[in-house]
C-alpha cells in the first residue's frame with residue numbers, strides 16, 4: 001500500500017515537472033515568435049538590409065537583446081525615468097559591462113515612417129562628433145523599439161538656464177562655449193556627414209550637458225537626412241513652439257536655415273536667460289522670446305533684457321556681436337540667415353578673443369602681484385579685436401542708449 005502511495009506521489013511529481021517543462025518550452029517559443037513579430041514590425045528586416053548593403057559600418061551599431069535592456073533598466077522601473085518627451089520615455093540603465101546608458105522607449109512608429117526611422121538609426125549610429133549624443137544601438141524585438149544612447153549626466157541646458165543653481169550660475173564664458181559647441185555640431189551635421197542631416201528640433205531641452213558641462217546635441221527623433229538637391233516638403237509641421245522657423249511654418253519646407261532659426265532662439269535664451277515662450281511677458285512685449293528680443297534690439301534696449309550674469313561678465317563688444325548674430329539667425333527670410341558654418345566661425349572667433357582677454361586678465365593679476373608694469377594699450381587692442389561678422393551678418397552691433 002505504502003509502495004503504491006510512493007509510486008503515485010512520484011508519478012504526480014513527474015507529471016507536474018513535465019507540465020512545467022512543457023509550459024516553459026511553450027512560453028519560450030511564444031516569446032521567440034513574439035520577438036520575431038516585433039522585430040519585423042519595428043523595421044528589423046529593413047535594418048538588416050541596410051547593414052548588409054556594405055555601406056554601413058556594422059560595428060558601430062549594436063543590436064541589444066531585450067533581456068539585457070530589461071535587466072539594465074530594472075524592468076523599466078519608474079525610479080529610473082530620466083525624462084519624458086513627445087516620442088517616448090527615457091530610462092537610465094546599467095549594462096552588464098557596467099556602462100551607464102540612457103534607454104529611450106519610443107512610441108509606436110507607423111509603417112509610413114518605418115523606413116525613415118531605420119535610416120535615421122543607421123545614420124546616427126555612424127555619427128561620431130564630440131558634441132552629439134552617441135547612439136550606441138537599438139533593440140527592435142520589443143513591442144516598442146528601444147534606442148540606446150550614451151548617458152549624459154548633467155541634465156539639459158534648459159534646466160541649467162531656467163532652474164539656476166545659485167552656487168553655480170551659468171557664466172558668460174560657458175554660455176559662449178556651449179553656443180559654439182552646439183553650432184559646431186549643427187555645422188557638422190549640415191555639411192560634414194555623408195548626407196546632410198537636419199535636426200529639426202533644436203531647443204535647450206535637447207542640449208544635454210556632460211560631466212564637464214560640454215554641450216551634447218540630442219534627440220534626433222524628428223531629424224531627416226536629405227540628398228543635397230532634394231527640397232524637403234512635409235505635410236505635417238514638426239518642431240517645438242517658440243523655436244519654430246516661421247518660414248517653415250508657412251511653407252512646410254524645412255531647410256538648413258530652419259535649424260539656424262531655432263539655434264538663434266537658443267542663442268537668445270543664453271543671452272537673456274528667458275524662456276522661449278513666457279506668459280509673464282505681456283503680449284505687447286512679446287510672448288515669444290524671438291519677438292521680444294528683436295523688439296528690444298530695434299529699440300536699442302538690448303542691455304535691459306540681458307541676463308545680469310551676461311552683463312556682468314561679458315565683454316560689451318562680444319555680447320553685442322553675439323546678439324547681432326542671434327538677430328541674423330532670426331531673420332524672417334531664411335536666405336538672409338547665415339549658414340551654420342558662418343555662425344560657428346563667428347562664435348569661435350568671439351570665443352578666442354574672450355580667451356585672450358581672460359589670459360590677459362590672468363597675466364594682469366600676476367603682474368599686479370609681482371608689481372610689474374602693465375601695458376594698457378595691449379588690453380584695449382584685444383578688447384577691440386577684429387571680430388567682424390561675415391558679410392551676410394551685416395547688422396551693426398547696436399549701442400545701448402536706453
Ligand SMILES: Nc1ncnc2c1ncn2[C@@H]1O[C@H](COP(=O)(O)OP(=O)(O)OP(=O)(O)O)[C@@H](O)[C@H]1O
Pocket residue numbers: 082083084085086087088089090102104133149150151152153155156201205206208218219221
Ligand atoms: N542620453 C541621455 N542622457 C541623459 N539624459 C537623457 C538622455 N536623453 C534624454 N535624456 C533625458 O530625457 C528627457 C526626455 O528626452 P526626450 O528626448 O525623449 O524628450 P524631449 O527632448 O524633452 O522632448 P521631445 O522629444 O518631445 O522633443 C530629456 O529632457 C533628458 O532630461
